[in-house]
Amino acid sequence: MTRENPSRVRLRYAKHGKVRFTSHRDMARIWERSIRRVSLPVAYSEGYNPRPKLHFGLALPTGFESEGEFVDIDIVAEVVLTANAAEAAAEHERLSQAGESQQPQILDLEVMRQRLDEATPDGISVEALVEIDRKETSLQQAVTSCSWEFTTELDHDALQRVVDMTLAAGSLLLDRERKGKQMTDDIRPQILDLHVVDGPRLRAELGTQPRALRPAEFLQAIDMPSKETVRVLRTHQWITNNVGEPAREPLVAGEPATANTEVCAV
Amino acid sequence: MSEILLQSDRQRYFFIKISGEGANPQLSTKTVTPTKYPEAIMKSLWNQIEDILPLVEKPARYIGCEDGMQLPEHAPHKVSWLFTYPDTYEIGLPNQGLQILYEIINERDDAVAERSYAPWADLEKLLRERGLPLFSVDQHMPAGDFDLIAFNLSAELTYTNLLNCVDLAGVPVRVDQREAHHPLIAAGGHCTYNPEPLSDFVDFFVLGDGEEVVGDITDVVRDWKASGRNDGTREGVLRELSKVAGVYVPSMYEVTYEGTAIVDVSPKYSDVPEQVEKRTVADLGEWPYPKNQLVPLTEVVHDRLNVEVFRGCTRGCRFCQAGMITRPVRERPAEQVKSMINEGLRRTGYDEVSLTSLSTADFSGIQSVVEDAMTTDYNDGRVSVALPSLRVDAFTVGMAAQIQNARRTGLTFAPEAGTWRMRQVINKLIREEDLYGAVESAYSQGWRRVKLYFLTGLPTETDVDTLGIAELARNCIEIGKKYNKTASATVSVGGFVPKPFTPFQWFGQNTEVELQRKINLLRDDLGRARGAQFKWHDPKATLVEGILSRGDRRLGAVIEDVWRNGGIFQEWSEFFSRDLWVDAMGRAGLSVDFYAHRHRHEDEILPWEHLSAGLHKDFLWQDWRDALDEVGLEDCRWTPCYDCGACTGYGIEHVVASATPPAGGSQGTGQDLSGGGAVPVTLLPTRAPVATP
Ligand code: B12
Ligand code: SF4
Numbered sequence: 001m002t003r004e005n006p007s008r009v010r011l012r013y014a015k016h017g018k019v020r021f022t023s024h025r026d027m028a029r030i031w032e033r034s035i036r037r038v039s040l041p042v043a044y045s046e047g048y049n050p051r052p053k054l055h056f057g058l059a060l061p062t063g064f065e066s067e068g069e070f071v072d073i074d075i076v077a078e079v080v081l082t083a084n085a086a087e088a089a090a091e092h093e094r095l096s097q098a099g100e101s102q103q104p105q106i107l108d109l110e111v112m113r114q115r116l117d118e119a120t121p122d123g124i125s126v127e128a129l130v131e132i133d134r135k136e137t138s139l140q141q142a143v144t145s146c147s148w149e150f151t152t153e154l155d156h157d158a159l160q161r162v163v164d165m166t167l168a169a170g171s172l173l174l175d176r177e178r179k180g181k182q183m184t185d186d187i188r189p190q191i192l193d194l195h196v197v198d199g200p201r202l203r204a205e206l207g208t209q210p211r212a213l214r215p216a217e218f219l220q221a222i223d224m225p226s227k228e229t230v231r232v233l234r235t236h237q238w239i240t241n242n243v244g245e246p247a248r249e250p251l252v253a254g255e256p257a258t259a260n261t262e263v264c265a266v
Numbered sequence: 267m268s269e270i271l272l273q274s275d276r277q278r279y280f281f282i283k284i285s286g287e288g289a290n291p292q293l294s295t296k297t298v299t300p301t302k303y304p305e306a307i308m309k310s311l312w313n314q315i316e317d318i319l320p321l322v323e324k325p326a327r328y329i330g331c332e333d334g335m336q337l338p339e340h341a342p343h344k345v346s347w348l349f350t351y352p353d354t355y356e357i358g359l360p361n362q363g364l365q366i367l368y369e370i371i372n373e374r375d376d377a378v379a380e381r382s383y384a385p386w387a388d389l390e391k392l393l394r395e396r397g398l399p400l401f402s403v404d405q406h407m408p409a410g411d412f413d414l415i416a417f418n419l420s421a422e423l424t425y426t427n428l429l430n431c432v433d434l435a436g437v438p439v440r441v442d443q444r445e446a447h448h449p450l451i452a453a454g455g456h457c458t459y460n461p462e463p464l465s466d467f468v469d470f471f472v473l474g475d476g477e478e479v480v481g482d483i484t485d486v487v488r489d490w491k492a493s494g495r496n497d498g499t500r501e502g503v504l505r506e507l508s509k510v511a512g513v514y515v516p517s518m519y520e521v522t523y524e525g526t527a528i529v530d531v532s533p534k535y536s537d538v539p540e541q542v543e544k545r546t547v548a549d550l551g552e553w554p555y556p557k558n559q560l561v562p563l564t565e566v567v568h569d570r571l572n573v574e575v576f577r578g579c580t581r582g583c584r585f586c587q588a589g590m591i592t593r594p595v596r597e598r599p600a601e602q603v604k605s606m607i608n609e610g611l612r613r614t615g616y617d618e619v620s621l622t623s624l625s626t627a628d629f630s631g632i633q634s635v636v637e638d639a640m641t642t643d644y645n646d647g648r649v650s651v652a653l654p655s656l657r658v659d660a661f662t663v664g665m666a667a668q669i670q671n672a673r674r675t676g677l678t679f680a681p682e683a684g685t686w687r688m689r690q691v692i693n694k695l696i697r698e699e700d701l702y703g704a705v706e707s708a709y710s711q712g713w714r715r716v717k718l719y720f721l722t723g724l725p726t727e728t729d730v731d732t733l734g735i736a737e738l739a740r741n742c743i744e745i746g747k748k749y750n751k752t753a754s755a756t757v758s759v760g761g762f763v764p765k766p767f768t769p770f771q772w773f774g775q776n777t778e779v780e781l782q783r784k785i786n787l788l789r790d791d792l793g794r795a796r797g798a799q800f801k802w803h804d805p806k807a808t809l810v811e812g813i814l815s816r817g818d819r820r821l822g823a824v825i826e827d828v829w830r831n832g833g834i835f836q837e838w839s840e841f842f843s844r845d846l847w848v849d850a851m852g853r854a855g856l857s858v859d860f861y862a863h864r865h866r867h868e869d870e871i872l873p874w875e876h877l878s879a880g881l882h883k884d885f886l887w888q889d890w891r892d893a894l895d896e897v898g899l900e901d902c903r904w905t906p907c908y909d910c911g912a913c914t915g916y917g918i919e920h921v922v923a924s925a926t927p928p929a930g931g932s933q934g935t936g937q938d939l940s941g942g943g944a945v946p947v948t949l950l951p952t953r954a955p956v957a958t959p
Contacts (some may be wrong), residue, residue: 019563021325026564033561033615036645050648063320121331121563228320
């Protein structure tokens with residue numbers, strides 16, 4: 001009894017503290033090792049040099065913290081996913097009733113979430129793990145904007161002035177390189193929201209499609225003083241399917257583990 | 267993170283204040299902005315460091331946070347060690363020696379250990395600008411607050427980095443300028459078999475295996491701390507340390523010169539030993555370390571599980587210092603290796619394990635260990651085994667087939683020399699057939715590229731030998747083409763640097779010009795071979811290694827000069843400068859020829875004469891003469907003992923499970939080694955010490 005195809009799970013994690021200085025590449029390796037440590041039955045690619053099938057979301061620049069990072073993981077077809085111990089037991093029961101001679105491996109996603117949380121370095125916390133439909137658009141394409149929080153040297157009033165000026169501007173030109181060519185882009189349309197919160201900190205929602213406005217580019221465009229040392233936190237990633245529709249997150253922190261047991265072909 | 271108040275540290279800062287020497291008596295004059303000592307408590311510098319990390323390249327190398335990292339609690343009565351690798355984190359983290367000692371010290375109740383690595387130039391600049399010192403990566407404690415800063419020395423070109431780290435710690439670089447409150451500066455690792463060039467800067471060196479001796483050192487330092495560590499007692503603690511077997515305190519010895527020659531080295535006090543003997547761990551099975559190998563969060567060289575399968579090697583390659591100084595062979599029990607692999611993989615999450623030793627195919631348990639690793643159920647059996655340091659005569663199709671089941675790790679073979687005659691001289695007794703058999707095994711099992719490693723500039727080498735390298739490489743590629751049209755070989759050639767405690771310690775190194783000529787010869791010849799990729803070690807760097815390798819105390823001035831002129835990270839091509847060294851030699855009135863290119867006499871007193879790796883000098887001399895006669899010597903692991911001294915001198919012996927070489931091979935199997943002698947050799951003597959340095 002197996003599925004036709006591997007199933008896919010989506011994992012949400014936060015990244016805080018010292019580990020923020022690891023790069024996107026480092027994180028990829030950290031996930032590969034963590035997955036092996038907890039024996040998560042990840043599917044591998046075919047070919048000369050098989051790699052575990054992990055699909056990462058938008059890269060978080062080195063040095064930034066985040067409350068919402070995502071990675072999709074393909075799980076080998078032979079494994080049955082469940083979301084809690086009772087369900088796992090019931091599934092076992094059901095399968096033996098059905099006279100299945102070979103008991104498949106049953107993977108409890110909530111247990112797995114906890115184990116991954118323990119297996120990852122301090123500062124990485126695994127906040128949700130659910131099964132998703134394999135047909136779902138990839139994270140990189142689906143996410144339409146990100147919310148960021150900037151901790152700067154400026155006081156509340158100075159930040160407010162930055163906000164007012166930025167929002168009032170009809171256009172904000174930024175020189176940047178694209179495919180080796182020097183381009184000047186108007187990034188104002190990519191600034192979807194901007195305001196000051198307690199701290200004081202600057203909060204911005206920046207568009208990611210068709211090409212993400214990076215926080216560093218945003219800070220440059222608004223002329224933030226000592227922008228290299230501004231502390232940056234990604235608070236959310238948003239998916240907005242249609243204009244006017246409320247934005248949703250790829251996966252909410254603390255969302256209970258779920259598995260689409262019904263997609264199992266028995 | 268806890269902030270810990272150290273009583274003794276408080277006292278020592280108090281001492282600085284009342285002695286009226288100003289805030290920073292220990293600072294070197296190198297920086298304009300002095301490194302400011304933090305307050306009188308041992309306190310994490312993380313808050314200041316995190317502010318500058320966004321400004322540097324690869325900041326993850328400064329955060330620690332590895333799996334396996336320890337956060338020991340400091341306390342006034344505990345001896346604190348800062349183990350430091352004088353190169354970048356990427357190179358230094360994998361060092362197994364320091365990882366072992368880090369664990370052993372942290373297991374003690376009366377000691378703590380943290381780690382540190384040389385900061386890259388961008389971070390160093392920021393640290394100096396902001397008055398911040400070198401720090402530990404575990405808890406970001408200031409280096410100068412530790413009781414000991416203990417370095418691993420694996421490569422000569424890192425010596426100036428040692429000075430830089432000491433200076434960045436806020437400690438005077440010269441031994442004679444340090445005071446009671448300064449950390450003791452120590453060093454261990456292979457380069458300490460000739461530590462003389464660093465004797466102005468390092469308080470004490472450790473010869474040999476560190477597992478046991480770090481405990482003995484901790485005891486002495488603990489008692490010294492308990493006694494109040496007063497002014498004037500630094501000399502006292504060093505004198506105590508000099509009595510610990512394996513510890514060498516250069517300031518306890520007087521060197522006398524006559525002209526350029528050393529005529530005497532003797533201890534200054536009667537209770538200091540005349541000769542310092544190395545330490546040897548008799549049974550590796552008692553030391554299953556590292557138990558928790560550090561798993562770095564960012565990429566490093568050797569980013570995999572390492573399990574040391576044996577220590578020591580008696581193949582007897584005459585150029586190889588590691589083989590000579592780590593005798594005898596001490597195998598780890600195969601069962602222990604298996605459990606270290608199994609537990610290690612599960613704990614770390616790695617999918618590759620490297621079985622380290624000086625010649626892994628010689629390990630008695632190799633077959634069963636590799637088999638066990640390759641049939642693990644961990645990661646669905648997707649585990650790669652890397653076998654560094656493979657002898658070609660022991661690499662078989664079976665082994666190739668076995669290790670290729672997950673991912674093909676790189677395969678490096680080291681025939682070292684291009685002709686059988688040359689290989690007899692260096693006692694690397696592998697036949698051409700052995701090499702071809704090994705590469706055939708690899709190519710036939712799907713490898714498309716192998717790496718071949720050679721030395722040039724060996725004693726008695728002629729152009730025939732040099733060009734033999736190209737010939738071997740071409741033949742290997744030909745064999746590969748039978749299996750794969752795109753078969754290729756990387757041919758790496760290094761310039762030979764004669765090392766202390768080897769039979770070649772008397773040999774005058776080839777000059778930079780000569781090495782470059784040989785490399786050009788090879789490059790031109792190999793250029794015509796399709797599929798050969800030629801790489802070579804810069805002869806300029808080989809020259810500097812040669813100066814330091816067999817140098818004496820007079821080189822202290824040169825090392826300091828190079829460092830003061832900005833010569834850090836000399837093993838990195840973007841920083842290396844031959845001219846810095848040659849100019850500094852000139853300023854110190856020392857001759858490059860004298861140190862690097864001169865053949866030594868049999869009765870010359872060598873700078874390391876008062877140190878001992880157990881090897882009898884007459885054994886080494888005889889082996890040198892045999893080399894010149896092109897006579898090979900079999901492996902004493904499987905034949906009778908030659909009484910080199912490494913076992914006989916210390917009452918220990920080989921720990922080897924198999925009575926024959928596990929994978930066969932041409933050495934030690936009774937093959938006739940008496941051939942050779944085709945090229946007459948006159949090499950040694952007559953040439954008197956060159957010029958006055
Ligand atoms: C893994 C490895 C590497 C790795 C990792 C190096 C590293 N950071 O440790 C990499 C690939 C980076 C590397 C690079 C190089 N390596 Co390398 N490497 C090795 C290898 C295979 C294993 C080292 C090891 O882990 N040994 C096992 C541990 C347990 O032993 P240990 O380090 O000696 O430590 C013990 C004692 O020495 C002592 N000790 C060590 N440090 C200290 C410090 C204190 C304070 C105390 C008290 C004691 C102490 O206690 C330890 C436990 O007993 C050895 C071969 C070998 N098997 O030794 C070669 C070897 C050490 N490397 C060697 C060389 C030449 C190099 C390079 C110079 C090569 C090059 N041309 O670029 C570079 C230098 C890099 C650098 N800047 O330092 C040579 C050294 C030759 C020599 N000195 O005569 C060796 C011996 C190989 C050989 N036969 O040629 N190397
Ligand atoms: S003492 Fe004898 S057995 Fe031991 S390493 Fe030397 S020659 Fe070999």
